[in-house]
Amino acid sequence: MMKEQTKALPVSKRMVYDSYLKVAAKNGSAGIDHESIEMFNEDMAKNLYRLWNRMTSGSYFPPAVRTVFIPKKQGGKRPLGIPTVGDRIAQGVVKDYLEPAMENIFHPNSFGYRPGKSAHDALAQCRKNCFEFAWVIDVDIKGFFDNISHEIMLQLLKGHTQEKWVLMYVERWLKAGVEQEDGSIAGRTKGTPQGGVISPLLANLYLHHAFDKWMDGNNPRNPFERYADDIVIHCRSKEEAEEILQKLEEQMGRYELTLHPEKTKIVYCKNDRRTKTHDHESFTFLSYTFQPRKSRSAVGAMFLGFACAISKSAKASIRAVIKAIFRADYDGQTLEMLAKTLNPKIRGWINYYTRFRRSEGLQVFNYLNEQIRIWIARKYKIRYYYAVVQKYKTIQEAKPQLFYHWQQGVK
Helix, strand or coil, X not given: CCCCCCCCCCCCHHHXXXXXXXXXXXXXXCCCCCCCHHHHHCCHHHHHHHHHHHHHHCCCCCCCEEEEEEECCCCCEEXXXXXCHHHHHHHHHHHHHHHHHHHHHCCCCEXXXXXXXXXXXXXXXXXXXXXXCCEEEEEEECCHHHHCEHHHHHHHHHCCCCXXXXXXXXXXXXXXXXXXXXXXXXXXXXXXXXXXXXXXXXXXXXXXXXXXXXXXXXXXXXXXXXXXXXXXXXXXXXXXXXXXXXXXXXXXXXXXXXXXXXXCEEEECCECCECCCCCCCCEEECCEXXXXXXXXXXXXXXXXXXXXXXXXXXXXHXXXXXXXXXXXXXXHCCHHHHHHHHHHHHHHHHHHHXXXXXXXXXXXXXXXXXXXXXXXXXXXXXXXXXXXXXXHHHHHHHCCCCCHHHHCCCC
């Protein structure tokens, strides 16, 4: 085995290899060089050595980021930056170096992209706080990832590390080129692309100072949940919410950020005990909508609570994916092929969207069952709906494990 060479920067081969293992496990898309994980692995040792050699000598410069546009659940599209495989490994080296120190200072109410924390944790805390506090500020930062100030980011980072190699590479990633819709490459003067390995850590650092610390110092009696730039603040009164919101707008301005004027709103958490009326009595957080809902107590009594369940936009997104899968190469597919394609997605949807109000989360798969029946009618040239239903039941009885949602009782 080759001895570790002495280099100018403290990047070891182990650091590079450990980062590679994490990138390989995720098996993400190819970057602007069109090199997939499989292609990278064809000459893995040479590729990792080259990356280590460049990182440890200070000669590593990140290639431009490939841009893909993905649909938002609320409509429209947002750009996602896809670094090359090698660049994801390089970013992972710095992220793995920084993260332990960052975790020691990050706020407990920050849940996004952190080890040991999840979106479900944030939702559970939000649900609990909505029970205790009557008012919410639903915060939306306009184009957060696109508007992060490079200068402020680097100043904040300098407060947590004096390692020049870390600061140097972070600056290079911040300023790396981004592919445009016409294929050209543009430089970046602000922002960090969503999709980068290190971007979530940098985003958390930025909002730790811009928001979390500010809340602790100025509004210590108001709990909040933050998942990356998705933020909910809990208040005791409408007047308190209005005052905090006004000051928050000023605070965001100090970090060159702006609150979205239409999407940021004050919400009343209406229930049996809270009978006021307000323009906004619902909000969506992490694809769950919080609103007044009829609930059943432990003894079976009905009451109006303020609870969360899968959002309408999430349901629409799931239906769109299902529809696209059934329409692609319609005639060439078998039911087994459809199940193989759909089951990993169904499992993920059920695992995420049925944690709260499970029955409502499962209802969306009635649409999938209807698509299966339509497929059966076309495949077997059955004209009458009753006959289609009978054929559907026959298939279900013969193969009850075929689709994951059938296993969960959605027949």
